[in-house]
Amino acid sequence: MNELFLLIIxxxxxxxxxxxxxxxxxxxNFDWFGAYMVGLATAIGGGTxxxxxxxxxxxWMLNGWYLGVTGLSLLTVILLKRYLVKLNQTVFIFDxxxxxxxxxxxxxxxxxxxxxxxxxxxxxTTTGALGGVLRDxxxxxxxxxxxxxxxxTACIAGGIVYWAIALFSDSVILQQSACGITVILLxxxxxxxxxxxxxxxxxxxxxxx
Amino acid sequence: MNELFLLIIxxxxxxxxxxxxxxxxxxxNFDWFGAYMVGLATAIGGGTxxxxxxxxxxxWMLNGWYLGVTGLSLLTVILLKRYLVKLNQTVFIFDxxxxxxxxxxxxxxxxxxxxxxxxxxxxxTTTGALGGVLRDxxxxxxxxxxxxxxxxTACIAGGIVYWAIALFSDSVILQQSACGITVILLxxxxxxxxxxxxxxxxxxxxxxx
Amino acid sequence: MNELFLLIIxxxxxxxxxxxxxxxxxxxNFDWFGAYMVGLATAIGGGTxxxxxxxxxxxWMLNGWYLGVTGLSLLTVILLKRYLVKLNQTVFIFDxxxxxxxxxxxxxxxxxxxxxxxxxxxxxTTTGALGGVLRDxxxxxxxxxxxxxxxxTACIAGGIVYWAIALFSDSVILQQSACGITVILLxxxxxxxxxxxxxxxxxxxxxxx
Numbered sequence: 002m003n004e005l006f007l008l009i010i011x012x013x014x015x016x017x018x019x020x021x022x023x024x025x026x027x028x029x030n031f032d033w034f035g036a037y038m039v040g041l042a043t044a045i046g047g048g049t050x051x052x053x054x055x056x057x058x059x060x061w062m063l064n065g066w067y068l069g070v071t072g073l074s075l076l077t078v079i080l081l082k083r084y085l086v087k088l089n090q091t092v093f094i095f096d097x098x099x100x101x102x103x104x105x106x107x108x109x110x111x112x113x114x115x116x117x118x119x120x121x122x123x124x125x126t127t128t129g130a131l132g133g134v135l136r137d138x139x140x141x142x143x144x145x146x147x148x149x150x151x152x153x154t155a156c157i158a159g160g161i162v163y164w165a166i167a168l169f170s171d172s173v174i175l176q177q178s179a180c181g182i183t184v185i186l187l188x189x190x191x192x193x194x195x196x197x198x199x200x201x202x203x204x205x206x207x208x209x210x
Numbered sequence: 211m212n213e214l215f216l217l218i219i220x221x222x223x224x225x226x227x228x229x230x231x232x233x234x235x236x237x238x239n240f241d242w243f244g245a246y247m248v249g250l251a252t253a254i255g256g257g258t259x260x261x262x263x264x265x266x267x268x269x270w271m272l273n274g275w276y277l278g279v280t281g282l283s284l285l286t287v288i289l290l291k292r293y294l295v296k297l298n299q300t301v302f303i304f305d306x307x308x309x310x311x312x313x314x315x316x317x318x319x320x321x322x323x324x325x326x327x328x329x330x331x332x333x334x335t336t337t338g339a340l341g342g343v344l345r346d347x348x349x350x351x352x353x354x355x356x357x358x359x360x361x362x363t364a365c366i367a368g369g370i371v372y373w374a375i376a377l378f379s380d381s382v383i384l385q386q387s388a389c390g391i392t393v394i395l396l397x398x399x400x401x402x403x404x405x406x407x408x409x410x411x412x413x414x415x416x417x418x419x
Numbered sequence: 420m421n422e423l424f425l426l427i428i429x430x431x432x433x434x435x436x437x438x439x440x441x442x443x444x445x446x447x448n449f450d451w452f453g454a455y456m457v458g459l460a461t462a463i464g465g466g467t468x469x470x471x472x473x474x475x476x477x478x479w480m481l482n483g484w485y486l487g488v489t490g491l492s493l494l495t496v497i498l499l500k501r502y503l504v505k506l507n508q509t510v511f512i513f514d515x516x517x518x519x520x521x522x523x524x525x526x527x528x529x530x531x532x533x534x535x536x537x538x539x540x541x542x543x544t545t546t547g548a549l550g551g552v553l554r555d556x557x558x559x560x561x562x563x564x565x566x567x568x569x570x571x572t573a574c575i576a577g578g579i580v581y582w583a584i585a586l587f588s589d590s591v592i593l594q595q596s597a598c599g600i601t602v603i604l605l606x607x608x609x610x611x612x613x614x615x616x617x618x619x620x621x622x623x624x625x626x627x628x
Contacts, residue, residue: 023410026356026410027410027411029352029357030357030409030410030411031352031356031357031409031410032356032357032358032406032407032408032409032410033407033408033410034355034356034362034363034366034407035353035355035356035357035362035410036356036410038343038356038362039356049263053262053263053471054467054471054476054477054480056265056474056475056476057265058263058265059263062263062325062329065326065328068328068332078410079410116480117483119483119486120480123486134456134557138347138556138557138559139343139347139353139356140352141347141350141351141352141559142559143447143449143558143559144453144557146452146453147444147449147450147452147453147454147456147457147557148447148448148449148450148453149450153452153453153456154452157452197450198450198451198452198453199450199451200448200449200450201441201444201445201448201449201450201451201453201454201496201497202445202448232619235565235619236619236620238561238566239566239618239619239620240561240565240566240618240619241565241566241567241615241616241617241618241619242616242617242619243564243565243571243572243575243616244562244564244565244566244571244616244619245565245619247552247565247571248565258472262471262472265474266474267472267474268472271472271534271538274535274537277537277541287619288619347556348552348556348562348565349561350556350559350560350561
């Protein structure tokens, strides 16, 4: 039952990520093929790069539902586009819960491969955040998460909490729950209170003036 | 003789892909080094990503002629640029035949690695179409095949035909020929009759109005 | 002592590469997270792609100081930004010496994996130059080294010198020194005398006129 619960979160998160990519592809007037590919890159890109770095077969090549669920997401956007905008809040929740789970999955898998915690935190962040970067490269925009929102930083914070809990407790459930809740809380609070990471201003043009 | 025939198609296809990249690099006034790299990414990028996903050594690291033929393509564009434009039709034919062969090679290699047919179709499409996406990322444009032409979709269709034939016949030659011919026919007809994949219009701006 | 010397060069080179990425991210008003990621891609991107192609675990996953030194580079840019501009010359020297070492490391590692010299030259160039290309993709610009400067070409020239020396001498020290010095000399002279690789002009628009 616990595994079923996690599977449902993973599917819901994958759909939310794919929809985020498909909607931005739609804003660029991509065709269905392009939208599917951008959705796919958003949904599975982070985990794919993680698995390439871990030198293992990408997860989605061992289980067909990732490609299938992305197709379903495309169909949803095509058919329900007018209603989907009203569901922005819901998509945000799904996206955030998915993000938290992806970070936990990335950390767990990396630790299973025998790497130290700092590599695992990097991989958790990669799993959660790199799909959105690939999405923005595909649609030819500056990556959104490099410019605003607390997104990648929420992944890192979640990873550090995972690490901190692991120093005091051997309970993997506790480590993973604390990590996931940290990611969700930080992201929700950041959006609610408009928190952001400091901007690195362009000093060189200032100097030239 | 059959192998020689396939080798010739592969070389011709590689040259056609490389020339497509080099010409777009020229349109951006890249230097010879940049043009070579864009040509190379176009020619071998799809197969390289396929081999990384299959967790095997990229094909071009085992045989020097891919890098050599890309150099030859650069030389051709430098020397014959005025004449090349008149050969647009010829380059299109070479590009299309190369595409068909790349899809077949991608499917065949993936099946040899023991993956199911749906992974093979994905890899055939990746082998054929991802080089063009990498090319457009390098020249900082929205990927052309995400916006117009039936290109990636022709690869998928070829893969599905491969699959369908495999249900009725064990003849690999038949499966591969049918796949390749499907890709070529779809692409040629699409250009001739101006077929395209439906655009995913930007509903969110519509909603905002 | 020799190894300590090489380690210092590698750290200094990594910092110079990271700073180059962080400064360009600052010019785009990225936040600290984005700047760190762009700096990291610039510093370790080339070697990471090399290790993926060599089908081995990326070097920075085995040693924490690459991620740490990139963080230090970010801190340096944040704190010392006004002074850093006056150090442009110094950063250029560090960047060039780092480039030379990265090319040598890339060639050496590829030869250790049993690949022939032409693959090693490609990998040396990838190690040295691809980080800058990834940096420009992340900040959504046309790759600088595809348009101006003798950068990638200096890597290739260094690799060819490595090869040429290896034909006459078995001394790895001699091969590597000659390779590194070639890269440094070519890059310094190119900047000093404004050398560049010929541009591939856009013949197709010329034709249309």
